[in-house]
Amino acid sequence: MIAPESSSKGANGSGRLGGLSTGSHLLVQAGEYVCALPLVSVRRVVRSLTVHPLPGSAPELEGLAEFGGEPLPVLNLARMVNAAPGANPAYPVTVVVWAGPADAREIMGLAVDAALEVADVPSASVVAGGGGFLLGEAPIAGRVVRVLNLEALGRET
Amino acid sequence: MVEPDVAARVHDPGTPAIPGLPDWANRHTDNALIGLLVVAALTLVGFVLLYFGGGPAWPGFAFLAIGGAGIAAYGALVYPFFRNLERRLPQNEERWAELEGKLVASFEQLGAGDLVRAGEHTSQLPARLSRVSAAASGALSSLAQQIQDSSIEVASAADAVNQVASDLASGSSQQAASVVEITAAMEELARTASQIAENATRQAELASRAEASGESGSEAVFEAVAGVEEVQKRISAIANRADTLGTRSKEIYRVLELINEIAQETHILSLNAAIEAVAAGAEGRRFSVVAEEVRHLAQRSQESVESVRNLLDEFSGSIRATIVATEEGSKEAARVLERSRAAASAIDELRQASGDTSRVARQISMATQQQNAASDEVVMTLREVSLVVQRMTGGLKNLSGTADRLNSLGLTIQLLAQSFHLDSPRSLKHMVEEWGKELERAATSTELEETLDRLVQQTPFIELGYFADTTGYLVALCYNRAAVSGRQQLLTLVSAREIDMTQRPWYRTVSRERRAALTQPYESLQHTGHVFTVAAPVYGHDRTFKGVVGVDINVTGWTRI
Amino acid sequence: MSSYLLLRRGGVLWGIDNAAVTGLTRRGESFRIAMDGEAPLSADEVLCVVDDLRVQPSAALCRFWPGAAAGVAGLAVHGELPLVVVDPRQPPAMLRLEEGDGTDG
Numbered sequence: 001m002i003a004p005e006s007s008s009k010g011a012n013g014s015g016r017l018g019g020l021s022t023g024s025h026l027l028v029q030a031g032e033y034v035c036a037l038p039l040v041s042v043r044r045v046v047r048s049l050t051v052h053p054l055p056g057s058a059p060e061l062e063g064l065a066e067f068g069g070e071p072l073p074v075l076n077l078a079r080m081v082n083a084a085p086g087a088n089p090a091y092p093v094t095v096v097v098w099a100g101p102a103d104a105r106e107i108m109g110l111a112v113d114a115a116l117e118v119a120d121v122p123s124a125s126v127v128a129g130g131g132g133f134l135l136g137e138a139p140i141a142g143r144v145v146r147v148l149n150l151e152a153l154g155r156e157t
Numbered sequence: 158m159v160e161p162d163v164a165a166r167v168h169d170p171g172t173p174a175i176p177g178l179p180d181w182a183n184r185h186t187d188n189a190l191i192g193l194l195v196v197a198a199l200t201l202v203g204f205v206l207l208y209f210g211g212g213p214a215w216p217g218f219a220f221l222a223i224g225g226a227g228i229a230a231y232g233a234l235v236y237p238f239f240r241n242l243e244r245r246l247p248q249n250e251e252r253w254a255e256l257e258g259k260l261v262a263s264f265e266q267l268g269a270g271d272l273v274r275a276g277e278h279t280s281q282l283p284a285r286l287s288r289v290s291a292a293a294s295g296a297l298s299s300l301a302q303q304i305q306d307s308s309i310e311v312a313s314a315a316d317a318v319n320q321v322a323s324d325l326a327s328g329s330s331q332q333a334a335s336v337v338e339i340t341a342a343m344e345e346l347a348r349t350a351s352q353i354a355e356n357a358t359r360q361a362e363l364a365s366r367a368e369a370s371g372e373s374g375s376e377a378v379f380e381a382v383a384g385v386e387e388v389q390k391r392i393s394a395i396a397n398r399a400d401t402l403g404t405r406s407k408e409i410y411r412v413l414e415l416i417n418e419i420a421q422e423t424h425i426l427s428l429n430a431a432i433e434a435v436a437a438g439a440e441g442r443r444f445s446v447v448a449e450e451v452r453h454l455a456q457r458s459q460e461s462v463e464s465v466r467n468l469l470d471e472f473s474g475s476i477r478a479t480i481v482a483t484e485e486g487s488k489e490a491a492r493v494l495e496r497s498r499a500a501a502s503a504i505d506e507l508r509q510a511s512g513d514t515s516r517v518a519r520q521i522s523m524a525t526q527q528q529n530a531a532s533d534e535v536v537m538t539l540r541e542v543s544l545v546v547q548r549m550t551g552g553l554k555n556l557s558g559t560a561d562r563l564n565s566l567g568l569t570i571q572l573l574a575q576s577f578h579l580d581s582p583r584s585l586k587h588m589v590e591e592w593g594k595e596l597e598r599a600a601t602s603t604e605l606e607e608t609l610d611r612l613v614q615q616t617p618f619i620e621l622g623y624f625a626d627t628t629g630y631l632v633a634l635c636y637n638r639a640a641v642s643g644r645q646q647l648l649t650l651v652s653a654r655e656i657d658m659t660q661r662p663w664y665r666t667v668s669r670e671r672r673a674a675l676t677q678p679y680e681s682l683q684h685t686g687h688v689f690t691v692a693a694p695v696y697g698h699d700r701t702f703k704g705v706v707g708v709d710i711n712v713t714g715w716t717r718i
Numbered sequence: 719m720s721s722y723l724l725l726r727r728g729g730v731l732w733g734i735d736n737a738a739v740t741g742l743t744r745r746g747e748s749f750r751i752a753m754d755g756e757a758p759l760s761a762d763e764v765l766c767v768v769d770d771l772r773v774q775p776s777a778a779l780c781r782f783w784p785g786a787a788a789g790v791a792g793l794a795v796h797g798e799l800p801l802v803v804v805d806p807r808q809p810p811a812m813l814r815l816e817e818g819d820g821t822d823g
Contacts, residue, residue: 042432091418118432
């Protein structure tokens with residue numbers, strides 16, 4: 001069940017959630033990993049967007065896409081989390097998220113193999129990782145889920 | 158041995174009416190006497206008429222005148238003539254006797270076959286008589302030479318005939334042997350043909366049975382082919398239905414894909430709804446429940462789709478397997494059908510071949526039967542040919558015997574012709590007499606022997622030459638080395654001197670008649686076959702008889718004379 | 719409101735301040751874009767000039783595309799196509815005209 005949490009998001013999705021990420025998360029399949037994206041940072045789940053590659057860009061950056069009239073850098077989440085490739089995704093999706101620090105959030109797309117479900121991730125269950133983009137790992141429904149911090153997405157190099 | 162027959166003496170005493178008178182005189186003496194008698198009769202009639210007739214006197218005077226003239230003419234002309242003739246008569250008789258003697262001598266020589274000496278005598282006759290005699294002698298000599306030549310030709314022809322007959326006989330013998338072989342082969346062929354006919358008949362029966370079997374087999378194969386075709390149709394129908402099922406499966410797959418996509422979209426929609434619900438805060442709680450339900454619905458849809466897909470996969474697998482099986486079955490049915498049709502075609506061909514074989518076998522049987530009959534006829538004909546060949550061989554042998562007899566006849570005729578002493582190099586008597594004249598010039602026995610040897614060597618048809626003196630002593634014996642080459646000379650001069658030559662027929666005839674002589678063929682003392690001898694007297698310078706020279710001629714080489 | 723020249727280069731849709739463009743010539747199969755006071759640029763395709771382009775900065779782009787980060791002004795969308803808006807003063811290297819890029823047409 002999804003634990004309801006109160007949160008607010010600005011018109012441009014630049015809301016802020018203080019402290020550790022807690023509450024509902026969108027579980028996605030990225031390669032062989034299952035990652036949890038804080039639902040407050042998730043704007044939309046859409047079918048894989050058409051991506052226009054940028055020559056010379058990092059391998060994590062798949063390219064540019066268009067969503068709702070806005071330009072969208074699309075990142076490959078599996079590469080972001082260094083996941084080994086999994087089975088060929090049957091129905092890959094792009095998760096449109098707000099990423100980056102709260103004062104400089106930008107909308108971007110995360111290409112994943114599948115969007116699984118919305119699940120509640122108790123903060124107590126999160127085993128802290130190195131910090132930064134990978135917040136930690138938590139057991140959710142019998143599997144290890146990598147909890148991600150999208151606010152740190154712009155900070156990491 | 159036959160003694161030579163000395164020339165028969167022929168004597169024809171043609172006596173004229175008055176000896177010593179010429180013919181015309183002898184022809185007219187009778188006419189003169191008759192004329193004298195007529196004149197005397199006329200005179201007598203005239204006298205009778207004149208003195209005893211009562212009519213005119215002039216007939217009597219006429220008769221008297223005529224008679225008197227006749228008597229006067231007789232006295233003045235005829236009587237003196239005949240008186241003159243009577244005076245010449247003894248001279249004529251003497252002359253006639255001389256001529257008669259010469260003529261008789263000539264005829265005697267002619268009767269002895271010595272035309273040369275006969276010519277010597279007739280040359281002393283009056284010219285006309287000499288010419289006629291010479292002509293007659295020449296004609297006879299020519300005839301004798303022609304007979305010699307003809308006899309040689311006859312002998313040569315006989316030899317040729319003999320050779321041809323011998324060759325033909327040899328060929329006929331070979332032909333007879335070949336005919337026998339052919340007859341045996343034809344009989345064997347006839348036996349073989351009979352066996353072939355029997356085999357062909359059996360083969361025809363077997364082929365007929367095979368043809369019948371082929372027909373029933375062909376029917377069975379045709380039924381099998383029809384059955385396979387039916388199976389193939391059923392399999393094709395099954396394949397079509399499986400194909401249809403496969404098509405339906407694909408449609409179901411598409412529907413499932415659509416449902417799956419809808420489920421995916423629904424899932425995403427539920428997630429977005431949950432997202433919005435969270436964003437809505439407390440007001441979105443119920444909505445998040447609904448979103449969750451929708452997500453579950455989508456999940457169940459996906460699970461159902463997956464389940465249906467699995468079932469459909471199984472179904473599709475079965476369909477594919479069925480399709481594969483039907484395809485395999487169809488291919489196999491097609492192969493079986495093709496093989497069945499091939500078998501049907503082969504059986505049909507076999508049936509036709511059996512029919513053809515049966516027909517051909519029957520034809521072979523008939524043909525061999527005809528061949529059998531023909532072979533029998535051929536065998537009969539060959540047997541007749543064999544008989545003809547045998548008869549021909551016998552005839553040829555007879556012909557050969559006839560040729561031998563002709564040859565012998567030719568020799569007999571030659572000897573008959575050679576019995577004449579002609580003035581011709583072909584005349585053996587003349588040749589040997591000439592040898593005798595050459596031997597006369599020999600002064601010593603050695604010279605005589607050398608002369609004789611030379612003469613013998615230069616005469617190829619002479620086998621042996623010899624000379625015996627008046628005591629029968631064999632002075633010389635010379636062989637023709639070319640003629641006797643390779644043969645043993647059984648008779649030598651020494652051994653021949655043991656033989657009393659005076660008893661030899663040739664010696665006796667020559668010494669008696671002092672003319673060339675020719676013997677009939679006799680067994681040679683050399684045992685080299687038959688020979689005949691030509692011998693002639695040899696005289697000395699004083700014309701005294703010195704001995705006899707003789708030559709032996711082998712009868713096998715007489716045609717070289 | 720600025721107008722932007724939209725062009726395509728290396729498969730990327732670019733936008734550049736049209737005011738900085740002084741000339742446009744064809745060079746064989748490509749285009750030469752003369753810049754005001756700057757080195758000329760090269761384009762595979764020149765699309766159009768647009769006026770209503772809303773440029774949004776993108777830190778992620780700069781982070782994950784360091785080779786072009788210095789010259790990127792931001793991102794925009796035109797006709798449902800995303801494009802990269804560049805700073806005309808320091809355009810990315812892949813936009814610069816190289817020697818041998820076609821010939822003047």
